[in-house]
Amino acid sequence: DIDDLAKKLGLTVQETAPITKNRPTLTSQYLTDISFHSDKGTVLDPLELDNYGYVVAVVSDVQEKGISPLEVVKDDITGILKTEKALDYQLKKATDIYNKIKGSADLSTVSSIDPSLIVRSSVGVKNNGTIPEGGRDYLFTNTIMNVPLNQISAPFKGDNSVYIAIVTKRTKPSEEQVKNALPNYITQLKSKYAREGYYLWLNQVKKDADIEDMRYKQYKTY
Secondary structure, X not given: OHHHHHHHHOOOOOOOOOXXXXXXXXXXXXXXXXXXXXXXXXXXXXXXXXXOEEEOOXXXXXXXXXXXXHHHHHHHHHHHHHHHHHHHHHHHHHHHHHHXXXXXXXXXXXXXXXXXXXXXXXXXXXXXXXXXXXXXXXXXXXXXXXXXXXXXXXXXXXXXXXXXXOEOOOOOOOHHHHHHHHHHHHHHHHHHHXXXXXXXXHHHHHHHXXXXXXXXXXXXXX
């Protein structure tokens, strides 16, 4: 038993999340491939991996292709539902507060309603998912690009929080700035999508090709 043996040797046993066929395990595609060609309970030969040292792996379970069993995804589902419930609760609370302050143009008044609420000012927010001093939330930055100026917005859901915002200034580029920047932007987009298109095509070719990858029989470092 690997747990008993590791305990005697003073070593650490860690179990990975379920691995998928085309994704490296512990940075090693070989480890993934050899695992998929082994039966449940197989103890694999020691393997030296960058950043991990020597690893002795055991195929602890085999999950057949298809819909994941409930016990595998139960924690993920529970987390999603808890987040949704929490956001629904926050939205109801935020709506009550919004109804009390919507005639004002000053968000700081919410502190007198609920001192636990956080009021934060940010400058130079871009629609890139980044909230200065506030983490990342694409739904937030995308929403505030379109709310009316100098009006307290109705509450809206972000990825992990509910927000009430007021935008006091919005800077847009002039037509001349857009015209001058457009050629370079188009070039960047073409380069970006050419690379993405190539890899999409290559992956599809690999998927459709009637070829079995047998590298694991000859190599261990890939």
